Amino acid sequence: MRQVHVQQIECLLVLAEELHFGRTAERLGYSQSRVSQLIAAIERRVGVRLVDRTSRRVTLTRFGAQFVAEVRPAYESLTTAFAQARDRAQRGALRRLRIGFHGSLYEEITESFRRLRADQDVTIALTEIPLGSPFSGVLDGLLDAAIIELPVREPALTVGFRFPPQDHLLAVAASHPLATRTRVHAEDLATLDVLRPSGDAPTYWLDARVPRTTPSGAPIPSSTHITTVQEGLALVATGDHTMLVCHPLATRTTRTDVHYLPIDGLPEPSQLALIWPTTHTTPQLTTLAHLLHEQFADSRSIRTHK
Known part of the structure; x- marks a missing residue:
């Protein structure tokens, strides 16, 4: 059960009502490919085909119809509990933002968190999320927002703030032959074993992290x-x-056993973004986006005048 996301169950239940991938995608605010990914993921976890799909129609299998009937009451109880908790939070009983991130956070980001706490008494709960699952925690309602790398092409998510673009670097061991060089080119990647994120992120996002081919x-x-x-x-x-x-x-993240080399030739720089569910935009989130904008504008101004 730990590997079955609420989003997958929700998608299956809506598909069971609509019996149409396009209408399901429109109703949930996803792309059709995202709906297909979610259905395939839950079928892998259950271990049996739940949906039959042809060019003319979509139907539930016998196992699918039984599974939907069994899981729907539990899902409805869970969503009711989430709704009640969110209502309490919006009434002021809980003033906390749950924010996910990858790797580390800039000082400008943590300063924005501090200002949000001081100005609006909003507590920030931070969670490091799996590198290859940038969207799941937010889409499943486990996080209120996340700071992750672009691109974000999910209709259900809002990009509230785009951080300044940053250069890519290549991390190599201090003992690696490349460690003696001052920089490398994207074509050099064809001769290396480059680590890739593992997770349920869309292919477009994973390929943006580590391209599958060099520019040539x-x-x-x-x-x-x-x-x-x-x-x-x-x-x-x-x-x-x-x-x-x-x-x-x-x-x-300095280490004596790892060197970082500037890399030329990649088509796009690295860029972080603050994202949140489009249907759950709150004043606290929009205020945080404004504080981040102010903080990074101030940082750029300081660097310019040094």
Whole structure:
């Protein structure tokens, strides 16, 4: 049960009502490919096909109809409990934001959290989320927001603030042959074993983290998947793997056994964003987005005048 997300169950229940992937996607605010991913994921977990889909119609299998009938009461009880808890929170009984993040947080971010606490008495509960699952906690209602890397193309999510773009760096072991160089090019990745995130993120997001090919089209080898940044750095330090990271993470995660090299030739820089569910935009979240905007504007101004 730990591996079955509420989002998957919700998607199956709506599909059971609509019997149409397009209408299900529209009703939930997802893409049709996201609906297909969620249904496939729950079928893998249950171990049996729940939905039959042809070019003309969508139907539940016998197992699917039975499963829907059994799981719907539990889902409705769970959503009722969430709704009641959210109502209490909105009435002021609970003033807390649950925010997920990957790896580390800039000082400007934690300063914005401090200001939100001081100005509005809002407590921030932080959770490091799996590297390859940037959206699940927010979409499942387990987190109020998350600070993750772009791109975000999920209709159910709002990008509340875009952080300044940052350069990519390549993390290599201090003993790696590349460690003696001052910088590398994206084409060099074709000769390396580059770590990739493991999780349920859409393909477009995973491919943005680690491209599958170099700009010239050469395949980028990747034999190992990781779930956290620290796990990745530990593997890099062994000398067998390399990892793409953003410049701020490198400056805040110094290790004697890992070197960070500027990398040229990647099409897009790294850029973080604050995201939250579109249907659950709150004054606390919009205030946090405003504070982040102010904080990073001040930081850029300070650096400009130094």
